[in-house]
Structure formats: C-alpha cells, structure tokens
Amino acid sequence: MSTTNSKLRASILVVSETASQDASTDKCIPVLKGVFGHLGNDQWEVSETEIVPDNVLAIQKTIRNWTDGSDPLNLIVTSGGTGFATKDVTPEAVTPLIDRHAPGLVHGMLTISYAVTPFALMARPVAGLRKQTLILTLPGSPKGAKENLEAVLKLLPHACVQAAGAESRQLHVGGVKKLEKDAGVSSHGSATADGGSGQHHHRHHGHGHSHGHGGHAAVQPHTKPEDRPQSNDPSAGPTRRYRSSPYPMLAVEDALKLIAAQTPAPIAEKAPVSMNVVGSVLAEDVKAVESVPAFRASIVDGYAVKIPSSGKFQKGVYPVTIVSHAQAGEVQELKEGEIARITTGAPLPPGADAVVMVEDTVLKSQTDDGQEEKEIEILTDEIKANENVREVGSDVKEGETILKKGEGVTVVGGEFGLLASVGMRIVSVYRRPIVGVLSTGDEIIPHDREGPLRLGEVRDTNRPTLITAARSHKFDVIDLGIVSDKPGTLEHTLRDAMRKCDVIITTGGVSMGELDLLKPTIERSLGGTIHFGRVNMKPGKPTTFATVPVKDNSGTHVTKTIFSLPGNPASAVVCFHLFVLPALHQQAGIKPAGLARVKVVLDEDVRMDKGRPEYHRALVVTKGDGLMYASSTGGQRSSRIGSFRGANALLCMPKGEGSLKKGERVDALLMAGLTVSGIP
Structure with a gap:
C-alpha cells in the first residue's frame, strides 16, 4: 500500500474475557488512541479496533483479517494476555504469525518498564512483522499499555514505511542523527512522552504486580509524576x-x-433472609411475595357467622358446627343457620361473612360429655358483613413495596420481621x-x-x-x-x-x-x-x-x-x-456514614492546642435537663491509650490559645452510647 501521501493505518486489539463480554469495561482503547493522537505527530490513523476473549483462534483470526488482505494495516497493537496466568495466551497466538521478529522493540519496551518496577520482567511481549504489518503486544492495563507504546511509538513510522516496501537507502540519507531528529527522539534514550532523555529515575509510581488484561501493570495516573509528592526511596539509604x-x-x-x-461503590449481593442479614443495607426495593394476612382472619375471639341471603342477621340460638383455631388445618364450609367457634387470628371458615364477639353471646347447651359447646345464643342482630374480620392483604398486599433500597435491616425496627412475614427468602443487600x-x-x-x-x-x-x-x-x-x-x-x-x-x-x-x-x-x-x-x-x-x-x-x-x-x-x-x-x-451502603455528630456542653474547662485542631477524648453524659455534657478523660498525648478509658466521644476542638470554658458548646463525635448522670 502507499504510505507517502496518506497516514499510517493502525489497529488496536484488546484481549480480555471481561471486556469481550462488556465493551464498556475496556479502558485501553481510548488510552491507546490518545497516545496515537498526542505523540503520533499526526502520522497515524487508528482505523480498526476489536475486543476478543483470551482465545488463540480468536486472536489469530482478527490479526489475519488485518494483515492478509489486499489492503493490510501498517501496525497492530494488542493489549492484554501477556502475563503468566493460565488464560494469558496472546504470545502463543501471535508468535506463530510472525515472519520476522523485532527483539529490539521488545527490549525497548521492557527497559522503559523495568526502570519503573522489576516486575516488568514478568511480562512476555512479542514484536515483529507479518507480511507488511508490524505487530506489538502490550500489557493489559491502560497504564502499562500506554507506557510501552509511548516508549517506541516515535520509532514505528520508520519501521512501518520500510515494511510497506519503501527503499531503505533513500530513507537513511542523512544518517541516524537525521532519523532521530525526524522522529523526535534522542540518542540518550527512547521516544518518551516528553521527547526527552527517557530517564525515569523520578517516576516512582510503579506498575504493581496486577496484570490488567494479562499485562504487567495496573495503574493509570491522571497527573504528571513531577507534579505529585513522592515517598522516600528506601533503596537510597537514610542519608x-x-x-x-x-x-x-x-x-x-x-x-x-x-x-x-x-x-x-457498594457491591450488591443476594443474601438469604436469616439472622445473618440483620445489619445489612438493602440494595434493591423489596416487594412482598405474599399477602399478609394470606387468609381472612378473625380479629377477636367469638363466633363466625354466615349472613343470610336476606342480608339481615337474626339474633337467636345457633348450633356450633365448626371450631377454627389459629393453627394450620382444613376447615369445612359454614352453612346458613350455623356458627363456628373461632379464636383471634384464626381463618374464617369458607362461607363465613362476619365474627360475633364472645361478649355478645351466652352458652345455651353443651355436648353430652360436657366438653364442647353445642348451642350458643347470639344476643345482637346488629352484625354486619365483614365485621371483626381482617381481610386478605389488609396489612401487606402481594407485590407491594415493603422496604426501599438503602434501608437497613434491623430487629429493633421490625424490618427483619416484615421480611419474614411476607415469605421473603432472598434479598439483595450491599456486601460489607x-x-x-x-x-x-x-x-x-x-x-x-x-x-x-x-x-x-x-x-x-x-x-x-x-x-x-x-x-x-x-x-x-x-x-x-x-x-x-x-x-x-x-x-x-x-x-x-x-x-x-x-x-x-x-x-x-x-x-x-x-x-x-x-x-x-x-x-x-x-x-x-x-x-x-x-x-x-x-x-x-x-x-x-x-x-x-x-x-x-x-x-x-x-x-x-x-x-x-x-x-x-x-x-x-x-x-x-x-x-x-x-x-x-x-x-457497605450505610447512611449517614461515620460517627454521629452532636452538640455538647463542656462540663469543665478544656485546653485547646495552639497548632492544630484536636479530637479530644471525652465522656459525654446526659442530665436531667435533657442536654449532653462532656468532660475530658485526661492527658491527650497520642501515645496515651489510657485517655480512651471511659471515653465515648471525641470533642472537635478548634486550634487556639487558652481553653474553651465550662458551659461552652462544642461539636462531639459519639463513639458509643450515652450514660446518665445525676440530676444537678
């Protein structure tokens, strides 16, 4: 292909199981595009991007599509799969495709990374030509990939132009110095991001040992190293x-x-509704899977009755044909002219319309053995349909939202009991x-x-x-x-x-x-x-x-x-x-986060620190006037753990000269419950 009057065409291949399933999780493509844009000297066009899983055949198929056609790309950079994890197979996929290897580029990338962390040597990069296309394998983390590409990018146009068929003799007219000048690099180092010497002795942020998509780095700083404070270098010695x-x-x-x-951010997980869920915060609204009550129930002890078809219940003597207790079991149908003895909370028999309170009845006769009621006289005819009946779903209806996202599950507040009452077995909570x-x-x-x-x-x-x-x-x-x-x-x-x-x-x-x-x-x-x-x-x-x-x-x-x-x-x-x-x-999704902040009255003078605000250990008590009073636990030097003996709060003391006086108010952070002092 011609490279004289057009930009060099590059492609980015991300190798990642996670990103292949959800492209929104990938951070490498935008980062690498940024490197081409910022350091590419307007020589590059990123014309293709692709994300594939850690699979040899998928990697090779994509690369062949970009290299073996009639219009091959100039450069392919892959990101991910170059580590030592069992699924890291990018080198194994790329190596068989290489016609001519480029160990110098590998050495350059590793040298730059090794200046940052020895763990750079744990990567397994590959570089070389397939037909007219240069292929580089980069680490999987955005930072590692960016750093490696920055290390060699300014050298790559020269390689790609040669690979495309340009005459080498003509390209090298003027010698190495001209090549360095044209590329914007120095003979003292590689093509770093600033085009300078490439020395990295000041870059101590490190790669770490997490391999990203299989590479050797995992961090992407958003500031320049020279703008960030840095810790001591232990290898430099105490001097x-x-x-x-x-x-x-x-x-x-x-x-x-x-x-x-x-x-x-909090992570949601499914949890069984057991006592272990107490103290958790709900990650989703909870809808009742059952109604409460699940059946029509009596709200009094008495007798279930059936309202006649005429709509008017008649007082008088009725036989007791059914007994309904607040326990599981089958109950036969109640017929007109019969009544059923029923206890509070028990289900109404089928056919029953209302419940007469036991106070509105008298015993008329009993069974021969004297153990059961046989006939009951109902003393009122004012009974209305649904009287003394708790309807299905009158407390909670099936499908109703009973708890909202962000609410805590407690025993004291009744949230756990509510979940149990509607038959919830699994809820979504934030993992602690x-x-x-x-x-x-x-x-x-x-x-x-x-x-x-x-x-x-x-x-x-x-x-x-x-x-x-x-x-x-x-x-x-x-x-x-x-x-x-x-x-x-x-x-x-x-x-x-x-x-x-x-x-x-x-x-x-x-x-x-x-x-x-x-x-x-x-x-x-x-x-x-x-x-x-x-x-x-x-x-x-x-x-x-x-x-x-x-x-x-x-x-x-x-x-x-x-x-x-x-x-x-x-x-x-x-x-x-x-x-x-x-x-x-x-x-854990708990709001508000941290200790409760309250106003307290000083029960004694408390000295301030003239240099810094102080969190003064104190005992806070309540008195008969309903106010909270604070007193110091003594010496406050940082090594004195004894200052926590009896402390239940931290006084938020401002810096200043002298003391805050007894009776003044100050903020306090409560670490534990309050105690009650004698009434003054």
Missing part, C-alpha cells in the same frame, strides 16, 4: 530520605472528601467490606507474649484494639499479624492481604524514619496512589490514605483501599473512628 514530608497537610474536611471520592488489620515494626511483639520486654520491644496494642473496634461495628475482620520492617516482607503481606480483604488498616511506618516503609511500598511496589499523607489534626498527623488497583479472583479490575494509621495507640483509635469508619460505612 537520602526526606527531612520533611513531601505530602501537603490537608484539613480533616478535605481528607474526608478524598476518602469519600475514592472509596469503591472485609477488613484486614496489621501492625508494622520489628520492635512490635504480640501483646500476650509471655516474659518481660527486652530493650526496645513494644507490645502490640493497636492491632487488637482496631480489630475489636471494626468488629464492634459488625464488619468481618482478618487479623494480618505483625509485619517486619523489611520492604519485601511488607509488600508480600500487603499483596496477600489484598486477595482476601477489601480494606486494609495498618499502624506504624508512616512517619519520616528510614524504616517507615508503608508509603514507599504502596507507591513504588504496589503501584498505588497515595491520596494524602498528612492531616492537620491532633492526634494523627501522619495518617495516610491510599488506593491500589488489583484484579480479583474472577479477573475483574477492582480497587482496594489502605489506611495507614500512626503507630501511637491513641492516634490509631482516633483515626479509625474519624477516617476508616466512614469509608467502611460508605462501602
């Missing part, structure tokens, strides 16, 4: 660590907004996230280890305290144990935790020491994004919130959240209630 945090100090309100924006809790530090030992402490050892109070706190809010918790201050150990533990947990809580390792590895591990090894690393509050300034994109066991791209809390016990507990709990509630 190169930051002396002050590179992360901006956020206000608590801004931190909470970021958490709300980045927390994954599974929480993992770990402590970090070689100095941390289990709290229950026997024997005295050695110099430098600290008993682990944070992990059991946070596990208890999360479980008290009815979240399933996995104890992830204590992790050593070693980068590889921490990374392995976090990767394993993300396979089992939705939210991970860590304590320690988020300050400025050379062994504080949480931030570097999240950013550099896991390819995560740290949304904030410092908060303007006391206690809890180094609190860190991050998200990490991973693939779940079904291969679906999901986001896991990590809260790295300070190691000081009081700080960790405060930050759990302030930051983690709202995220857990949001992910």
Whole structure:
C-alpha cells in the first residue's frame, strides 16, 4: 500500500474475557488512541479496533483479517494476555504469525518498564512483522499499555514505511542523527512522552504486580509524576530520605472528601433472609411475595357467622358446627343457620361473612360429655358483613413495596420481621467490606507474649484494639499479624492481604524514619496512589490514605483501599473512628456514614492546642435537663491509650490559645452510647 501521501493505518486489539463480554469495561482503547493522537505527530490513523476473549483462534483470526488482505494495516497493537496466568495466551497466538521478529522493540519496551518496577520482567511481549504489518503486544492495563507504546511509538513510522516496501537507502540519507531528529527522539534514550532523555529515575509510581488484561501493570495516573509528592526511596539509604514530608497537610474536611471520592461503590449481593442479614443495607426495593394476612382472619375471639341471603342477621340460638383455631388445618364450609367457634387470628371458615364477639353471646347447651359447646345464643342482630374480620392483604398486599433500597435491616425496627412475614427468602443487600488489620515494626511483639520486654520491644496494642473496634461495628475482620520492617516482607503481606480483604488498616511506618516503609511500598511496589499523607489534626498527623488497583479472583479490575494509621495507640483509635469508619460505612451502603455528630456542653474547662485542631477524648453524659455534657478523660498525648478509658466521644476542638470554658458548646463525635448522670 502507499504510505507517502496518506497516514499510517493502525489497529488496536484488546484481549480480555471481561471486556469481550462488556465493551464498556475496556479502558485501553481510548488510552491507546490518545497516545496515537498526542505523540503520533499526526502520522497515524487508528482505523480498526476489536475486543476478543483470551482465545488463540480468536486472536489469530482478527490479526489475519488485518494483515492478509489486499489492503493490510501498517501496525497492530494488542493489549492484554501477556502475563503468566493460565488464560494469558496472546504470545502463543501471535508468535506463530510472525515472519520476522523485532527483539529490539521488545527490549525497548521492557527497559522503559523495568526502570519503573522489576516486575516488568514478568511480562512476555512479542514484536515483529507479518507480511507488511508490524505487530506489538502490550500489557493489559491502560497504564502499562500506554507506557510501552509511548516508549517506541516515535520509532514505528520508520519501521512501518520500510515494511510497506519503501527503499531503505533513500530513507537513511542523512544518517541516524537525521532519523532521530525526524522522529523526535534522542540518542540518550527512547521516544518518551516528553521527547526527552527517557530517564525515569523520578517516576516512582510503579506498575504493581496486577496484570490488567494479562499485562504487567495496573495503574493509570491522571497527573504528571513531577507534579505529585513522592515517598522516600528506601533503596537510597537514610542519608537520602526526606527531612520533611513531601505530602501537603490537608484539613480533616478535605481528607474526608478524598476518602469519600475514592472509596469503591457498594457491591450488591443476594443474601438469604436469616439472622445473618440483620445489619445489612438493602440494595434493591423489596416487594412482598405474599399477602399478609394470606387468609381472612378473625380479629377477636367469638363466633363466625354466615349472613343470610336476606342480608339481615337474626339474633337467636345457633348450633356450633365448626371450631377454627389459629393453627394450620382444613376447615369445612359454614352453612346458613350455623356458627363456628373461632379464636383471634384464626381463618374464617369458607362461607363465613362476619365474627360475633364472645361478649355478645351466652352458652345455651353443651355436648353430652360436657366438653364442647353445642348451642350458643347470639344476643345482637346488629352484625354486619365483614365485621371483626381482617381481610386478605389488609396489612401487606402481594407485590407491594415493603422496604426501599438503602434501608437497613434491623430487629429493633421490625424490618427483619416484615421480611419474614411476607415469605421473603432472598434479598439483595450491599456486601460489607472485609477488613484486614496489621501492625508494622520489628520492635512490635504480640501483646500476650509471655516474659518481660527486652530493650526496645513494644507490645502490640493497636492491632487488637482496631480489630475489636471494626468488629464492634459488625464488619468481618482478618487479623494480618505483625509485619517486619523489611520492604519485601511488607509488600508480600500487603499483596496477600489484598486477595482476601477489601480494606486494609495498618499502624506504624508512616512517619519520616528510614524504616517507615508503608508509603514507599504502596507507591513504588504496589503501584498505588497515595491520596494524602498528612492531616492537620491532633492526634494523627501522619495518617495516610491510599488506593491500589488489583484484579480479583474472577479477573475483574477492582480497587482496594489502605489506611495507614500512626503507630501511637491513641492516634490509631482516633483515626479509625474519624477516617476508616466512614469509608467502611460508605462501602457497605450505610447512611449517614461515620460517627454521629452532636452538640455538647463542656462540663469543665478544656485546653485547646495552639497548632492544630484536636479530637479530644471525652465522656459525654446526659442530665436531667435533657442536654449532653462532656468532660475530658485526661492527658491527650497520642501515645496515651489510657485517655480512651471511659471515653465515648471525641470533642472537635478548634486550634487556639487558652481553653474553651465550662458551659461552652462544642461539636462531639459519639463513639458509643450515652450514660446518665445525676440530676444537678
């Protein structure tokens, strides 16, 4: 084909089981189109795109359609299926189609990725020519695919023009320098996005080890690396660590907004209507599958009667021919001139029209054995049809919406009883996230280890305290144990935790020491994004919130959240209630999320911190005047877990000089129920 007076024609082939079933889940095609548009120097036209499952024949069929016709494409880039998963078959599909391999392009792509993460070597890219078409296999994640294509894109027009049949001697007039200039690349590096040297020593966001559609990366940042704060590089040693945090100090309100924006949406699942569903939030409206009551029932103890065809019931003596109790069973039909003894809640016999209260009757005769009523005199003729009868569906009609999406299922509020009464067996609820809790530090030992402490050892109070706190809010918790201050150990533990947990809580390792590895591990090894690393509050300034994109066991791209809390016990507990709990509630569909905020009256003077707003541990009680009163639990330093003894609230104290005085009002976040104090 001619390439002199027209653009080079490229195609994008995404290999993904998920995207082949739902194209809206694919993010690679728009990202790669953007690379062609932004870096292609107006030389490319993306004329074909296709999504196929991880199937060798499907991949090969599509590529042959694009290469073997009378008008072949110049370039095919595939995305996905280049990892080590059993379903990753893109290299096996593409390799047999290649006539001439291009190992230099493979080396270039791997070199760029390896500068970011050693896990780049876990990819299996293929590059080469089939007939007149150049084929490149890229990773499955949008970020990995983008980075690899950016690494070589400016070199590809030269290769494609040659493959299309252009004369090489003419193309190389002027030498390599002219080729580099025309392509917009430098002899010091590859064709990077900025056209510069290609050095990536500043790009520490990492790929992680999640393979996207089978590639080696899983993150797609939306900012330039140089515009983002970065954690310490542990490999640089303590002399190169930051002396002050590179992360901006956020206000608590801004931190909470970021958490709300980045927390994954609730996931709906089907759940049986059992006591285990109590505490869940409904993900769909619930419609009654049965009416309540399901039969016409008596609302009093008395006698069911049949209104005569004349429409007027006559008082008098009637034989008792039927007995109807509030229990399952067949009841015979009631005939005119007969009555049926009936209990409250029992079904009316067929043919009955109303119920006479037992108070409006007297016994006239009994059976020979004296055990049963034989005849009853009804003392009133004012009985009307349907009197004292609860009609079918008078409480709940079949098909009626009984509970709405977003409502919680409780026992106290009667929601569980309502579901049970209408025969619901399955409901759609939001799945509660599974929480993992770990402590970090070689100095941390289990709290229950026997024997005295050695110099430098600290008993682990944070992990059991946070596990208890999360479980008290009815979240399933996995104890992830204590992790050593070693980068590889921490990374392995976090990767394993993300396979089992939705939210991970860590304590320690988020300050400025050379062994504080949480931030570097999240950013550099896991390819995560740290949304904030410092908060303007006391206690809890180094609190860190991050998200990490991973693939779940079904291969679906999901986001896991990590809260790295300070190691000081009081700080960790405060930050759990302030930051983690709202995220857990949001992910479980619980509204409003987080602790209840109330106004309290100070029962004593409370000193303010002049540097930062403080979340002051306090005891809130009610008194006879109906107001809530707060008193401090004592010293508030961040290491003093004793300040939580008896605390049921956090006072939201502003920063300032001096104290807020007794009798002043302040906001408080309630962590537990209130107690009642004596009436003043």
